[in-house]
Amino acid sequence: xxxxxxxxxxxxxxxxxxxxxxxxxxxxxxxxxxxxxxxxxxxxxxxxxxxxxxxxxxxxxxxxxxxxxxxxxxxxxxxxxxxxxxxxxxxxxxxxxxxxxxxxxxxxxxxxxxxxxxxxxxxxxxxxxxxxxxxxxxxxxxxxxxxxxxxxxxxxxxxxxxxxxxxxxxxxxxxxxxxxxxxxxxxxxxxxxxxxxxxxxxxxxxxxxxxxxxxxxxxxxxxxxxxxxxxxxxxxxxxxxx
Amino acid sequence: xxxxxxxxxxxxxxxxxxxxxxxxxxxxxxxxxxxxxxxxxxxxxxxxxxxxxxxxxxxxxxxxxxxxxxxxxxxxxxxxxxxxxxxxxxxxxxxxxxxxxxxxxxxxxxxxxxxxxxxxxxxxxxxxxxxxxxxxxxxxxxxxxxxxxxxxxxxxxxxxxxxxxxxxxxxxxxxxxxxxxxxxxxxxxxxxxxxxxxxxxxxxxxxxxxxxxxxxxxxxxxxxxxxxxxxxxxxxxxxxxxxxxxxxxxxxxxxxxxxxxxxxxxxxxxxxxxxxxxxxxxxxxxxxxxxxxxxxxxxxxxxxxxxxxxxxxxxxxxxxxxxxxxxxxxxxxxxxxxxxxxxxxxx
Numbered sequence: 001x002x003x004x005x006x007x008x009x010x011x012x013x014x015x016x017x018x019x020x021x022x023x024x025x026x027x028x029x030x031x032x033x034x035x036x037x038x039x040x041x042x043x044x045x046x047x048x049x050x051x052x053x054x055x056x057x058x059x060x061x062x063x064x065x066x067x068x069x070x071x072x073x074x075x076x077x078x079x080x081x082x083x084x085x086x087x088x089x090x091x092x093x094x095x096x097x098x099x100x101x102x103x104x105x106x107x108x109x110x111x112x113x114x115x116x117x118x119x120x121x122x123x124x125x126x127x128x129x130x131x132x133x134x135x136x137x138x139x140x141x142x143x144x145x146x147x148x149x150x151x152x153x154x155x156x157x158x159x160x161x162x163x164x165x166x167x168x169x170x171x172x173x174x175x176x177x178x179x180x181x182x183x184x185x186x187x188x189x190x191x192x193x194x195x196x197x198x199x200x201x202x203x204x205x206x207x208x209x210x211x212x213x214x215x216x217x218x219x220x221x222x223x224x225x226x227x228x229x230x231x232x233x234x235x236x237x238x239x240x241x242x
Numbered sequence: 243x244x245x246x247x248x249x250x251x252x253x254x255x256x257x258x259x260x261x262x263x264x265x266x267x268x269x270x271x272x273x274x275x276x277x278x279x280x281x282x283x284x285x286x287x288x289x290x291x292x293x294x295x296x297x298x299x300x301x302x303x304x305x306x307x308x309x310x311x312x313x314x315x316x317x318x319x320x321x322x323x324x325x326x327x328x329x330x331x332x333x334x335x336x337x338x339x340x341x342x343x344x345x346x347x348x349x350x351x352x353x354x355x356x357x358x359x360x361x362x363x364x365x366x367x368x369x370x371x372x373x374x375x376x377x378x379x380x381x382x383x384x385x386x387x388x389x390x391x392x393x394x395x396x397x398x399x400x401x402x403x404x405x406x407x408x409x410x411x412x413x414x415x416x417x418x419x420x421x422x423x424x425x426x427x428x429x430x431x432x433x434x435x436x437x438x439x440x441x442x443x444x445x446x447x448x449x450x451x452x453x454x455x456x457x458x459x460x461x462x463x464x465x466x467x468x469x470x471x472x473x474x475x476x477x478x479x480x481x482x483x484x485x486x487x488x489x490x491x492x493x494x495x496x497x498x499x500x501x502x503x504x505x506x507x508x509x510x511x512x513x514x515x516x517x518x519x520x521x522x523x524x525x526x527x528x529x530x531x532x533x534x535x536x537x538x539x540x541x542x543x544x545x546x547x548x549x550x551x552x553x554x555x556x557x558x559x560x561x562x563x564x565x566x567x568x569x570x571x572x573x574x575x576x577x578x579x580x581x582x583x584x585x586x587x588x589x
Contacts, residue, residue: 053463079465091460093453099264104453107446108465116446117264134263156465 006031006191007052007160012061014047014215021047023215024061029160029193034186036194036202039212040236045195046088048212049164052193053085054078065160080108084153085162090145092152094138098129101137101148105155120155127151127181143174147181154185161185163194167201179204199227199236211235270440270524277528278433285425295421297539299493302428303486304515305531306435309524310482311512313442314475316522319455320370324381326509327365327388328358328480330502332487334398337405337497340415347416347492351485358484359477366476370469385509392499404498407491416492424493431489432528435482439524442478451475455522483512506554514557518564520573529572534560 007029014022022044029035039045050056052063054075062069070078079085084105093101102120103113110116124130127147132140137148146166153161163182167175179201186192186207196202202209202223209226211219213235219226226232281302288294307329314320332354339345339353369380392399399405411419418424442448450471453461458468491497502508519530534557541553568575 055459075459075462076465076467079463085463087459087463091457091463093456093460095456096449096452097263100449100452103264104449104461104466105464107449111446113264113266113444113446116449152460152464 004030006033006066007193008062008064009052010062010064012048012051012063013059014044014051014056015059020215022051022058025212025215025217026061027210027217027220029191031191032186032189034182034192034194034205034207036196036205036207036209037212038196038199038202038209041197042214043212043235044215045197045212046164047215049162049195052162053083079156079158082157082159083162084150084156084158084160086146086149086153086164086166088164088168090142090149092137092140092145092148095136097134097136098124098140098144098148098151099133102151102155105152108156120151123151123155126154128177143170143178146170146178150181150185158190160191160193163192165195165197167196167198175201176204203227265444267440267444270444271437273525274433274436274440277436277525278429281429281432285422285429289422292421295425297536299421299425299428300539301531301535302425302432303490303493304511304535305528306428306432307483307486308512308515308519308527308531309432309435309439310479310486312479312516312521312527313439313482314451314472314479315513316516316526317443317448317455318451318472318475319522320472320476321374321378321513322381322476322479323378323505323509323513324365324384324388325480325483325512326385326503326505328362328483329487329490329508330388330392330499331358331361332484333491333497333502334392334487335484336488337407337491338398340492341405341407346414347488348414351488354484354488355481358487359481362476362480363473366473370472370476382505382509385503385505389499389503392503400498402499404496404501407495407497409495416489417495427489428493431485434485436524436528438478438482442475443524447471447474452522514561516571518560518571520571523571523573526571526573533572 005028009025009027012022012025013020025048037045037048047056051058054073054077058071063071065081070081093104096104099117099120102123103116106116106120106123110119121130121133124133127150129144129147129151132144137145140148150161150163150166166178170178182192182194183205194205206223209219209221209223210217211226211229211232218231218235219229285295285298288298311322311325315322335354335357336347336350339350340347365384369377369384372380393402409417411417416427442451450461450466453464453466454468454471461468487502494501515530515534516527517530518534519528520526538553538557541556545552564571
């Protein structure tokens with residue numbers, strides 16, 4: 001087994017009744033990688049994401065993390081072993097302050113209030129929210145809430161960060177600032193898996209891209225390779241009329 | 243506070259080492275000491291008035307019980323209507339040990355606490371899988387089952403006729419000739435409940451309970467074992483409630499099913515007091531008790547004779563008013579007023 005492979009998806013399949021949401025997907029994620037998974041609406045991206053985070057249990061196949069099959073682990077158990085995630089519809093703890101939100105993550109490996117709050121403050125600083133530490137999460141802007149979710153995940157000391165459409169609903173400037181943040185985290189050595197609908201975002205990361213359509217992996221490569229692939233064009237734009 | 247104000251005034255953010263605003267346990271203990279001092283002074287002031295002392299004893303006791311309920315009901319957001327069961331377990335444990343074996347109620351607080359905690363964990367194990375109103379209804383049913391059992395098993399409970407506890411005055415028996423020591427006892431219990439509440443709120447468990455309350459999926463994503471956190475909160479809450487039941491039994495020197503398990507006078511009352519005072523806040527339940535219990539005594543004295551049940555009518559109306567206009571209770575409304583005052587002052 002390759003030491004560098006941190007996360008490996010093997011023949012992962014998810015059926016909802018007769019619908020094959022994810023069909024026999026396999027790919028590996030290297031340590032320190034930044035992998036984007038894209039696909040049109042209904043391609044099965046969110047299902048795949050939920051299989052990775054433990055929200056769903058696969059019909060068949062395995063999710064292997066550091067050489068161990070974790071397909072049966074619950075979401076909190078995956079968080080405990082190093083999965084940090086954000087939600088497509090952001091789930092910050094609205095009546096707690098930004099700092100307290102990050103603390104909820106920091107408590108996973110720190111027992112005392114003092115340690116957790118100190119570490120949470122460091123993390124907020126890292127994602128650019130230190131000046132908003134005392135503000136209730138419910139009155140943060142959407143892009144700040146996205147950053148806060150990333151902060152909560154980072155405070156878990158996660159080894160893989162899974163981002164579920166963190167750009168959705170953000171304006172151009174906000175998207176750029178989130179891209180910059182994700183790049184920075186990746187440059188610092190974090191393994192990141194991004195699920196995105198937006199093709200522009202994928203181009204911005206300039207790393208490996210996997211394209212899904214109808215629950216299948218249809219392309220795997222650099223953004224240039226993938227975006228010039230006729231199958232991908234077809235999936236996104238439809239078949240060229242004869 | 244100042245940070246928020248700066249933000250709103252559009253001042254440049256000042257990140258870095260300025261200390262983040264997290265209330266420490268130390269701060270809360272200082273506040274609780276102040277509360278203890280004020281109430282201690284009140285007891286001293288009215289020490290010759292048994293009527294007032296009785297109201298104070300009830301207020302402190304129910305403030306303590308609502309604070310205990312608040313640990314799981316408020317911080318953790320699990321609206322238990324079954325806390326009467328843990329209250330009754332405490333009451334019956336102490337009553338039985340005192341009645342049959344003359345065991346000092348001070349000692350029987352320990353088994354009362356442990357038993358309440360065990361039963362709480364046992365019944366919560368399945369019911370915590372239910373969410374929101376379904377959990378509340380399940381716990382309500384629990385209370386009703388306990389009422390039937392208490393009426394039926396008369397060797398343990400004295401059945402519907404109840405148990406009269408012998409009057410043997412003395413500190414060891416927790417039986418006193420005047421109301422003054424009872425008021426002090428209940429104040430002591432209140433302080434214990436506030437301190438435990440503060441210890442929970444200003445710790446990992448407190449933040450985990452709040453996270454579970456606000457969003458279970460987000461809590462799981464933060465590595466929180468939701469069921470375990472709920473059970474821990476419930477265990478602490480039920481243990482304190484059990485102690486409250488023991489003290490109540492010794493105060494009345496009488497236990498019977500309606501006294502310990504009445505849904506409107508016990509089970510729902512904890513929650514009602516917490517809701518009116520400010521659910522989920524540390525001092526809200528106490529504020530609620532300070533408002534509700536004296537008011538209830540007053541209503542019972544003035545209206546009770548004319549129109550039986552009128553006091554319940556007014557309490558019900560109060561609850562409706564609070565849930566419509568002051569969702570966060572007395573404490574929440576106070577905080578909002580304070581924030582508004584700060585803002586106008588800074589402009």
